[in-house]
Amino acid sequence: MSIPVPIRSETNAREDATRAARPDARHLPGHYYTSPAVFQREKEALYMKRWLCVGREEEIANAGDYLTLRVIDEPVLVVRDEQGRIAALSNVCRHRGVEVAHGAGNAKHFSCPYHAWVYDLTGRLIGAPLMRGTNFDQAACRLPALRVGTWQRWIFVCFDANAPTLEESIAPFAGQFGFLQPQDCRLSDKLVIDLNCNWKFACENLMDIYHVGTIHAKTFGGSYKGDKERYSFILLPGGGFSFVGEAAPTTPDGKLLFDMMPWIADRGPNFAMLGFLGPNMNYAARSESQRMWVTWPLGEDRSRLIVYSLLPAGAFDRPDQKEKSQLVRRFLESIVEEDRAMLESLQNGVDSRMFVPGPFARLEEPIHHMINDYLASIAAQ
Ligand code: FES
Ligand SMILES: [Fe+2]
The missing domain is CATH 3.90.380.10 (Naphthalene 1,2-dioxygenase Alpha Subunit; Chain A, domain 1)
Incomplete structure (x- = not known):
């Protein structure tokens, strides 16, 4: 937009x-x-549109390895799942918006530090304490995924669903x-x-x-x-x-x-x-x-x-x-x-x-x- x-x-x-x-x-x-x-315009025209390098594959070599960063003010979580695939997720809790993961490390799942909603390595919500009985559809809730790709072990993410592929861009x-x-x-x-x-x-x-x-x-x-x-x-x-x-x-x-x-x-x-x-x-x-x-x-x-x-x-x-x-x-x-x-x-x-x-x-x-x-x-x- x-x-x-x-x-x-x-x-x-x-x-x-x-x-x-x-x-x-x-x-x-x-x-x-x-x-x-x-600055605002640059964010929209460049940082929300182009492929951006966020690290190296060897930084997240094993299942559960993750790293976090902010692209200007957009929190991003990059994680390797149990299948060895790399995902880039919005690192913003679907409850109130706190950053779910911090720094870098290895995790079995991500537990939000505020009210302990729990997300799996693919970003799916798998636990939300004391939310039973509300009409909230927990099964449908997940951290939004960003586009992610690699070139020669460099990891790139892209916020824009309509941007050319990483392969074309690079x-x-x-x-x-x-x-x-x-x-x-x-x-x-x-x-x-x-x-x-x-x-x-x-x-x-x-x-x-x-x-x-x-x-x-x-x-x-x-x-x-x-x-x-x-x-x-x-x-x-x-x-x-x-x-x-x-x-x-x-x-x-x-x-x-x-x-x-x-x-x-x-x-x-x-x-x-x-x-x-x-x-x-x-x-x-x-x-x-x-x-x-x-x-x-x-x-x-x-x-x-x-x-x-x-x-x-x-x-x-x-x-x-x-x-x-x-x-x-x-x-x-x-x-x-x-x-x-x-x-x-x-x-x-x-x-x-x-x-x-x-x-x-x-x-x-x-x-x-x-x-x-x-x-x-x-x-x-
Ligand atoms: S903001 Fe994450 S659980 Fe409340
Ligand atoms: Fe210099």
């Missing part, structure tokens, strides 16, 4: 989309990052990134980082090669190789892109900590790949690891980054895998801290009455592409 929300009287997304498509395109005006009305991205074989990897670390900035700043920053040499000079900025004037990005439908370049492994000293992923070892230790899958999934690969950065909006000026790091399944046989993954985690955290200062300053700066958006640099082509898709989506809303 579409809810028309005015963005701002002096502008509209359709006009901004046209503007951004021109060669003299400029970055988005500040209110796209600060307005509650824009095909352009899969065509570019499938050879990284994430299905042959396992989750080595999951990092959660809260940022005081709009979610788009986080996504844009993760596809922004332009800033790398400046603020990441001390961490990994020096390792990006090649003629930056010639970097070529493959732009994908839906605002995505892919880019293959050369950079050192994501480790504190830029040297390999793990073996290279066997299926891409012929590309050498400095293989690097970057990409984006709209609305909120950034992908990065090096020779020995790959990771998805999912950015969840928490409000106009707050977001949560979840960083899923993957290593080839064979790497988990090494006794030092955990210790080395910790080193990588601390390194990633130090990189994000370098970004954080910029992102939080951006959030403040675009609200300035003096701010006029500047032009896109050539290295910002993926951001330009994402923004065009974004504007077209919210204009269509």
Whole structure:
């Protein structure tokens, strides 16, 4: 269902989309990052319509394993049932609306913490204390199911019954990134980082090669190789892109900590790949690891980054895998801290009455592409 929300009287997304498509395109005006009305519109046009990555199959490997999250303010429960199938359910009790499951773990069933209504692993209501004698049809009551699908062990959900299938939606991205074989990897670390900035700043920053040499000079900025004037990005439908370049492994000293992923070892230790899958999934690969950065909006000026790091399944046989993954985690955290200062300053700066958006640099082509898709989506809303 579409809810028309005015963005701002002096502008509209359709006009901004046209503007951004021109060669003299400029970055988005500040209110796209600060307005509650824009935020509401993004929720409907993007987060309630597109396929969203909510985790890895190995996070819920066994029957009864579950995880929970909120997609903006929509509570979601992802669970593996007794048959091994993955379900995505609305995590909102059918009695009064409390969230039924919390955090992540393993359960035989879910008991709502408020009045103890009980749901099975498929979301069916199987118990409701002291409700006998009312005309409530318990057998017909269940937590509504969302669409769910997997691609190479990544789990996706979709709120929109009319959206294209996951297979169709992800095909352009899969065509570019499938050879990284994430299905042959396992989750080595999951990092959660809260940022005081709009979610788009986080996504844009993760596809922004332009800033790398400046603020990441001390961490990994020096390792990006090649003629930056010639970097070529493959732009994908839906605002995505892919880019293959050369950079050192994501480790504190830029040297390999793990073996290279066997299926891409012929590309050498400095293989690097970057990409984006709209609305909120950034992908990065090096020779020995790959990771998805999912950015969840928490409000106009707050977001949560979840960083899923993957290593080839064979790497988990090494006794030092955990210790080395910790080193990588601390390194990633130090990189994000370098970004954080910029992102939080951006959030403040675009609200300035003096701010006029500047032009896109050539290295910002993926951001330009994402923004065009974004504007077209919210204009269509
Ligand atoms: S709100 Fe869940 S049992 Fe009452
Ligand atoms: Fe950065």
